[in-house]
Amino acid sequence: MSKYWAVFKTQLLNNFAYAGDLAAGSVMIVLFLWIFAQLWKVTYSAVGTERIAGLSRQDTLWYLMLAEVIVLSKPRLARTIAQQVRDGSVAYLLNKPYHFLLYQCSVGLGDSVLRIVTNTLMGGAVVWLLVGPPPNPQGWPLVFVTVVLAWLLDFCITAMIGLAAFITEEVRAFEWIYQKILFILGGLLIPLDFYPSWLQTIAKATPFAYTLYGPARLFVEPSLLRFGEVVLGQVVWLAILAGLLTFFYQRGVTRLAINGG
């Protein structure tokens, strides 16, 4: 594991060199949360109630903050892997004494850590300013665990999309579609609790809900029971997706053809 830890640390240090860019990148979370704050202010005021589906305006905004942090801190892994497959540089990674997927996972984590920190600080500051303090800090360690598992779920899916380059070469379309499905079924733009009940049932059974809705809902309403439910769902989906990823990786490598180099 020490080599993957070294890759993670190196990538993290690389990112420190671009701390200014990272801070500038966090402008997007400020923008999104400010727009959401306007949208939900108008909506709650129009509905005329303190709570919608059990969530106050403050809960909704903090929920959206955490969901946005998860989405905006993801590395562009699919594009990176696809590029490595297309230009043949994957050959230089495959013959190194590490597992290609674990290497990508370490690099991706190294890329995400600082983004998570800057996005949380910027997003948290905006939401605090607009609707008041964050939910109970006692739940934060539990949320942290679910965010890590959510990151791994997303890694499995985006890595599979990247590996699709072994077949199609162009993977951006798959990336866009996955991203939007994650937005809708994961509950990035609107908490799943506001959906019609039939759609809630479907969405909550998918890995997308365990990537965004699970951690974000736990953040605003922390409890051990909810934590257990979220982690159980995440672990089950992680086992399924990791199995699929390993299968597709092995199939992809057998198809790989490198000409020259």
Add this chain to the structure above:
Amino acid sequence: MTSFQREFRFLLALWKANLLAAMEYRGAFLLQVVGMILNNAIYFVFWILFFQRFQQVRGWKLDDMLLLFSVVATGFGLATFFFGNAVSLCEVITEGRLDYYLSLPRPVLMHVLASGSVASGMGDFTYGLLSFVVAGHFGIDAIGRFLLGSFLAIIVFLAVLVIAHSTAFWLGNANVLAAQVTNAMITFALYPITLFDGTAKFLLFTLLPAAFVGAVPAEFVRAFSWRVLGQMLGATLIFLVLALVIFHRGLRHYESGSAIQTQV
């Protein structure tokens, strides 16, 4: 042949070359087009779900959002498909690639912008048309307003991108700034303008004129109004002139290492 006709023919030749280049990788092109249509359609599900539950946002309903998405997607799609380098102009400037365009007897800005094409722009454009059809405004006058509104939105969008990317003449690396302006324009353009009051609304009509690529043309498509038409024409003219002035002022600051480049 007048100068305008000559430049227009040149523009058509550039677009033809871009299209032929895209057709070389037909599968990838179609995948991006279809992918972008699906991407936009899935994103719109958010508004369907939202309005199913809350009916309206300060007077805006699902029908208004369909029109808004139709204008923004059409404007953005055509702008990036036909003038694809507008989204990477700052890189052209900082990497010294303007040398190639400056050495030719053609309008530099038009030439550089139209020398690139973003394939997914065709997907955005197609989605915009579909959204307009679903909105159900089938009258000849509504179609005319849609065409005019989208055309003016394209110009405003391109003008803002040119202004943002031209800061590279002075700042050097303007990638982050240009990307933020692009994202902010699209993001704000896709929300009901009635959400914003006071200073925010003022900014969306001036410093970051997202209202002129979204809400204002959408309002014009919904119903004709001399006031809205005047606003759109005025804003288009102002931002177009600003973009031309800033880009050409920037050219005076342009420096390159005279690197040998190949234009493919």
